[in-house]
Amino acid sequence: MSETATTRATDALRALIFKGALPPGSDHLEAELADRLGMSRTPVREALMRLEDQGLVTLRPRRGARIVGLSADDMNDIYEVLTAIESAAAARAASRALDAADLAPMRRAIADMENALAAGDLEAWAEADDTFHEGLLAASGNARFAETAARYTDQVRRARMVTLRLRPLPRRSNEDHLAVLDAIERGDSDSAGLLHRAHREQARVLLTALLREHQLTWV
Amino acid sequence: MSETATTRATDALRALIFKGALPPGSDHLEAELADRLGMSRTPVREALMRLEDQGLVTLRPRRGARIVGLSADDMNDIYEVLTAIESAAAARAASRALDAADLAPMRRAIADMENALAAGDLEAWAEADDTFHEGLLAASGNARFAETAARYTDQVRRARMVTLRLRPLPRRSNEDHLAVLDAIERGDSDSAGLLHRAHREQARVLLTALLREHQLTWV
DNA sequence: CACATCATTAACGTATACGTTAATCCATGC
DNA sequence: GCATGGATTAACGTATACGTTAATGATGTG
Secondary structure (H helix, E strand, O other), X not given: OOOOHHHHHHHXXXXXXXXXXXXXXXXXXXXXXXXXXXXXXXXXXXXXXXXXHOOOEEEEOOOXXXXXXXXXXXXXXXXXXXXXXXXXXXXXXXXXXXXXXXHHHHHHHHHHHHHHHHHOOHHHHHHHHHHHHHHHHHHOOOHHHHHHHHHHHHHHHHHHHHHOOOXXXXXXHHHHHHHHHHHHHOOOHHHHHHHHHHHXXXXXXXXXXXXXXXXXXXX | OOOOHHHHHXXXXXXXXXXXXXXXXXXXXXXXXXXXXXXXXXXHHHHHHHHHHOOOEEEEOOOEEEXXXXXXXXXXXXXXXXXXXXXXXHHHHXXXXXXXXXXXXXXXXXXXXXXXXXXXXXXXXXXXXXXXXXXXXXXXXXXXXXXXXHHHHHHHHHHHHHHOOOOOOOHHHHHHHHHHHHHHHOOOHHHHHHHHHHHHHHHHXXXXXXXXXXXXXXX
């Protein structure tokens, strides 16, 4: 496909950011990054603009691209948006008369979370959790929900690198997921929306408290 | 401030798109636009990338930048996202114990809409309507709500160029606005959210029907 | 006449060049 | 000692150059 230097730069920089190799709050000059990625400034510049639009960096002329950090307050705001989007998606999914086959990915994700929890594999749990939420957004049938949520799940994923091991085991979480899925399957739009909202709000309270406790002013 | 060619290009292209000078569905080469704006390809390219992230164009290598069009289905999806964001914003605003002074911009916008309606000035009404919705998002205290909504209000505004004169006079609309504002002022979070949701859903049904009737496959 | 193959070309992606300007440093004056 | 102003410099914004490649049309073949 179109394996342009700009896409390679975007992917590489995203990976570096998520790995923590470019830590939140750090500054990076275009030329420096270009060197590091073995290309000229042009594609790096374009990649940085895209990343700025994705909310991962802020461009500060002559001071470099700053990797954005996340305060507990930021995370709170982000969760609120995500909650609004996803619970609307859940309600809409419920109104679409989906059958078991359509919801299979979500059901499988729930099973994967169970297994991961039993095995004590937090990374696997997190991945399955992502899959569930992606499935929910897809089930809504409105691609713009997924598009909009993506920007914020990026940030949540970044924060989770830190919080995953600090938080209590997500036992209760899967009951929520099941309840949401059942509401969707039986076409109960209001319940699906409300249940999912409650689910996300719990996560919001839990995680922002965690970030605050540990003084994690950024991830 | 920083009046760079890229920002000038972005603003100019946005203006051309909203004016209809670059009609939905039309294709435009980088070099052509650069000529038209009296600059080199570089800043135009950067502007186009930003506009792509804003959902106003899609970049198709060697075929130019295509101005995105809006079908009735697109508008439906867009309204759903907007509804989710704004009603969450309304609910949050209600929970913040804002006083009359904080809500003054919204109240003024409502008055402006009344006056505009009485004067039969639809453009003024639309502008005041925007102001109300912006005020609502600002009142939420979560800047990310406004940020997220902006992308979609752009599209609604584009569609409105066409629908404004086709739709019935927005008489009922202002009652909704007042009810939402009152719910926010008395701190009734649930009502604020539900009322605003109902308000936006009415608009969604009305406008998508309008677009469908008139076979406006794009704006 | 349909279709495949090849040549042409023009739009793009990327590198590079260069002028502008904001940040930094140092000298000077208060 | 601190502030002010000017010189220095380096990062950026923009223009331009250039190789690559997809789209287009021509040519040949079944």
